[in-house]
Amino acid sequence: MSAPKRSSSFFFLLPLLGFLAIAGFLLKGLWLDPREIPSPLIDKPAPAFRLESLDAPGRVIDSKDMLGKVWLLNTWASWCVSCREEHPVLVDFARTAAVPIVGLNYKDTRVDGMRWLAQFGNPYVVSAFDEAGRVGIDYGVYAVPETFLIDKQGVVRFKQIGPVTPELLHDTLLPLIQRLNA
Amino acid sequence: MIPEIGNFSLMVATAVALVLGTLPIVGAARGNVRWMALARPASRVLFLLVVVAASCLWASLLHDDFSVEYVATVSARALPLQYKVAAFWGGHEGSMLLWLLILSFWMFAVSVFSTHLPREMIARILGVMGLIAMGFLLFIILTSNPFGRLLPGVPDGNDLNPLLQDPGMVAHPPMLYMGYVGFSVAFAFAIAALLGGNLDATWARWSRPWTTVAWTFLTVGICLGSAWAYYTLGWGGWWFWDPVENASFMPWLAGTALMHSLAVTEKRSGFKVWTVLLAIFAFSLSLLGTFLVRSGVLTSVHAFASDPRRGVFILIFLGVVIGGSLALFAWRAPKVGLGERFEIVSRESMLLANNVLFLAAAACVLLGTLYPLMLDSLGLGKISVGPPYFDAVFVPLMAPALFLMGIGPLARWRKANLPEIAARLKWAAGVSVLCAVAVPLLEGRWSVMVACGVLLATWIFCSTVVNLWSRLRPADGGQIGAKFAALPRGYLGMLTAHVGVAVFIVGVTLVKGYEVEKDVRMDVGDTVAIGPYTARFVGTSEGSGPNYLYLRGQFEMLRGDKLVRTMFPEKRKFASKDEPMTNAAIAPSIGGDLYVSMGEPVSQTAWVVRVYYKPFVDWIWGGCLVMACGGVLALSDRRYRLSQRRSAEEVSAAGATA
Numbered sequence: 001m002s003a004p005k006r007s008s009s010f011f012f013l014l015p016l017l018g019f020l021a022i023a024g025f026l027l028k029g030l031w032l033d034p035r036e037i038p039s040p041l042i043d044k045p046a047p048a049f050r051l052e053s054l055d056a057p058g059r060v061i062d063s064k065d066m067l068g069k070v071w072l073l074n075t076w077a078s079w080c081v082s083c084r085e086e087h088p089v090l091v092d093f094a095r096t097a098a099v100p101i102v103g104l105n106y107k108d109t110r111v112d113g114m115r116w117l118a119q120f121g122n123p124y125v126v127s128a129f130d131e132a133g134r135v136g137i138d139y140g141v142y143a144v145p146e147t148f149l150i151d152k153q154g155v156v157r158f159k160q161i162g163p164v165t166p167e168l169l170h171d172t173l174l175p176l177i178q179r180l181n182a
Numbered sequence: 183m184i185p186e187i188g189n190f191s192l193m194v195a196t197a198v199a200l201v202l203g204t205l206p207i208v209g210a211a212r213g214n215v216r217w218m219a220l221a222r223p224a225s226r227v228l229f230l231l232v233v234v235a236a237s238c239l240w241a242s243l244l245h246d247d248f249s250v251e252y253v254a255t256v257s258a259r260a261l262p263l264q265y266k267v268a269a270f271w272g273g274h275e276g277s278m279l280l281w282l283l284i285l286s287f288w289m290f291a292v293s294v295f296s297t298h299l300p301r302e303m304i305a306r307i308l309g310v311m312g313l314i315a316m317g318f319l320l321f322i323i324l325t326s327n328p329f330g331r332l333l334p335g336v337p338d339g340n341d342l343n344p345l346l347q348d349p350g351m352v353a354h355p356p357m358l359y360m361g362y363v364g365f366s367v368a369f370a371f372a373i374a375a376l377l378g379g380n381l382d383a384t385w386a387r388w389s390r391p392w393t394t395v396a397w398t399f400l401t402v403g404i405c406l407g408s409a410w411a412y413y414t415l416g417w418g419g420w421w422f423w424d425p426v427e428n429a430s431f432m433p434w435l436a437g438t439a440l441m442h443s444l445a446v447t448e449k450r451s452g453f454k455v456w457t458v459l460l461a462i463f464a465f466s467l468s469l470l471g472t473f474l475v476r477s478g479v480l481t482s483v484h485a486f487a488s489d490p491r492r493g494v495f496i497l498i499f500l501g502v503v504i505g506g507s508l509a510l511f512a513w514r515a516p517k518v519g520l521g522e523r524f525e526i527v528s529r530e531s532m533l534l535a536n537n538v539l540f541l542a543a544a545a546c547v548l549l550g551t552l553y554p555l556m557l558d559s560l561g562l563g564k565i566s567v568g569p570p571y572f573d574a575v576f577v578p579l580m581a582p583a584l585f586l587m588g589i590g591p592l593a594r595w596r597k598a599n600l601p602e603i604a605a606r607l608k609w610a611a612g613v614s615v616l617c618a619v620a621v622p623l624l625e626g627r628w629s630v631m632v633a634c635g636v637l638l639a640t641w642i643f644c645s646t647v648v649n650l651w652s653r654l655r656p657a658d659g660g661q662i663g664a665k666f667a668a669l670p671r672g673y674l675g676m677l678t679a680h681v682g683v684a685v686f687i688v689g690v691t692l693v694k695g696y697e698v699e700k701d702v703r704m705d706v707g708d709t710v711a712i713g714p715y716t717a718r719f720v721g722t723s724e725g726s727g728p729n730y731l732y733l734r735g736q737f738e739m740l741r742g743d744k745l746v747r748t749m750f751p752e753k754r755k756f757a758s759k760d761e762p763m764t765n766a767a768i769a770p771s772i773g774g775d776l777y778v779s780m781g782e783p784v785s786q787t788a789w790v791v792r793v794y795y796k797p798f799v800d801w802i803w804g805g806c807l808v809m810a811c812g813g814v815l816a817l818s819d820r821r822y823r824l825s826q827r828r829s830a831e832e833v834s835a836a837g838a839t840a
Binding site for chain 2: 009012013015016019020022023025026027028029077079080107115118119121
């Protein structure tokens with residue numbers, strides 16, 4: 001009689017345990033710098049890809065064409081809220097023409113993606129259409145937005161998880177780009 | 183001087199809250215009548231002090247006192263009067279004061295409408311609410327004081343965020359908070375019952391109207407928020423699964439489950455453990471929502487306050503309130519015992535399924551909201567979980583709940599007869615299938631999603647009609663009118679709310695299935711076909727509003743050659759913000775909205791224009807309002823007033839014999 005009773009009072013503890021787990025994550029979350037960079041791909045060759053362009057089905061975009069240039073690869077999607085936040089920063093940055101920005105439109109539809117660019121502006125020299133998310137997997141994209149800085153030899157030099165901010169551009173990316181272009 | 187009075191009343195209120203949160207609860211445990219008797223007057227004094235503080239903030243806002251930092255941040259001289267009033271909750275500090283104001287208002291309401299409650303119970307309920315109020319008071323005073331001075335003052339304020347300068351801003355936050363915070367009453371009832379060990383049908387009958395009223399406010403609040411996003415953000419969407427939206431939606435899901443669970447506890451004294459747990463969850467999710475929005479752990483388009491110090495305070499507060507109540511639950515709930523037995527096919531079992539499905543849905547939304555944070559905590563990077571996830575998990579969970587909604591109300595308590603229910607619902611099923619096939623075919627484009635949506639909506643509607651008809655049928659004798667008048671309001675409220683769900687589903691399904699969205703470049707004189715209409719761009723004009731300049735487009739909507747309507751979308755430029763605001767022009771009708779908004783100029787006269795046709799989109803909010811009407815109907819049930827009088831008599835009779 002006492003054994004089932006004990007096991008049933010364990011069930012009553014479950015909500016508390018669940019809450020403690022969530023509280024643990026929340027506590028950790030408070031001390032996290034959301035802009036910190038984990039770096040599995042840094043200083044490794046950027047995975048090559050051949051994808052159709054977002055605006056022109058049939059036109060192929062090959063990552064090899066970018067060899068010899070320092071460029072940014074920015075993954076985005078029309079359904080991504082953080083991308084909305086990031087987008088004006090990229091649009092401004094594209095005006096300075098410091099580096100070409102290639103978009104990787106991730107797990108999206110052509111219609112939504114095109115509409116999004118029409119609505120918020122298009123900072124990309126071109127957007128590759130990664131409908132199935134295959135290239136995203138090669139690049140280890142957990143979700144969007146993520147941004148990669150790739151050098152003339154096609155090596156990833158920097159990776160930003162989450163939105164690109166004006167501070168990041170100014171303090172980190174621009175000096176790095178100048179060094180790589182030198 | 184005025185802000186200092188406000189500040190001082192908050193401090194006095196903290197002391198009162200400390201008394202209210204301790205003495206009556208201890209008194210109830212020890213049987214000290216004098217300590218228990220403190221609960222009512224203390225809660226009323228607390229309410230009065232918070233009202234004084236809130237009035238001080240309003241006075242500072244209306245007087246343009248820009249030596250108060252908060253006023254300088256959220257207001258400006260040129261701000262129209264109604265937005266000066268609403269600027270109260272235009273920033274973090276004021277929002278917290280609004281939270282507290284509404285909490286103390288609910289506390290005051292409980293102290294007034296609780297004459298029928300035993301004194302131990304009322305002492306515990308008000309005591310628990312007093313403790314929550316104390317937590318918020320400390321939070322406001324220590325980390326988010328709206329009365330902080332900015333000396334010397336500035337000549338003019340920063341202005342209210344233009345996004346918030348909208349009639350929606352005046353009504354949406356108070357409604358939402360009335361709902362959110364209203365669950366604190368059900369929570370306090372549950373904690374009081376756990377402390378006292380008297381979880382019974384009477385307890386359920388007492389907490390039911392409080393839960394219903396909170397749920398009704400929350401429904402209206404979420405509905406207003408969604409409508410507001412629809413017409414101000416200029417994207418034409420009505421729900422974005424944004425963390426802040428989720429924060430209001432999770433308590434709604436838990437609250438809906440709680441209402442249904444309370445019905446079982448009251449009628450059959452079953453599901454007690456469930457009911458208590460759901461009451462704790464509903465309020466915990468409200469608090470968690472506040473934490474998520476206020477601490478800045480999640481980035482969102484809405485979050486406007488980020489400060490880790492505040493986050494730590496709220497987290498500790500959450501730990502005490504939620505952790506404490508769940509610990510109390512783990513300790514006391516095993517002794518509660520089960521209600522009456524029921525069969526696998528019975529109204530109880532269906533309501534149990536409803537509870538499980540709603541709770542699972544709330545858990546999925548919670549997971550989706552916290553998942554980015556969890557990955558981040560584990561060092562796996564920062565991500566954003568989008569609508570694809572939520573749509574994929576939420577719809578399959580809700581579909582069975584909606585199906586059961588048709589059957590549940592017809593099933594008998596304890597043991598229902600499946601063949602009998604099937605026989606009663608056979609024409610409802612027939613009509614639903616017919617509509618599910620007919621509607622997509624009539625609309626001209628077949629879609630499984632639309633067919634399923636229409637099927638569920640008609641199913642709910644028809645089974646509700648069957649249910650009502652079975653009560654009114656003249657074959658059983660009696661006048662239909664007289665029978666209708668005799669139906670309990672609680673029952674009618676349930677039917678109304680269920681019809682509201684059906685209306686809501688129609689809106690969601692048809693707008694998802696058949697909306698037409700065109701983003702086009704239009705020069706003066708250009709036309710674009712949109713659904714059954716043609717839109718023609720006539721030109722633009724300029725002018726000024728009370729505190730902004732605008733550029734107004736003129737569009738003529740033609741149906742065939744006939745001019746149906748002229749629409750005027752605007753771009754507004756506020757002095758306080760560089761980016762112009764987009765004000766969409768919307769022509770609403772019961773069959774669908776025309777939505778026009780201006781994008782960017784592409785040449786001297788040409789613009790990128792968004793022209794949308796959204797069939798049945800207003801049914802989404804209409805459905806929510808019908809649900810809320812159901813809540814109001816249920817609240818007007820005689821039963822609550824009768825039971826109040828009866829228990830008052832019982833108490834006084836018991837007092838006389840003692």
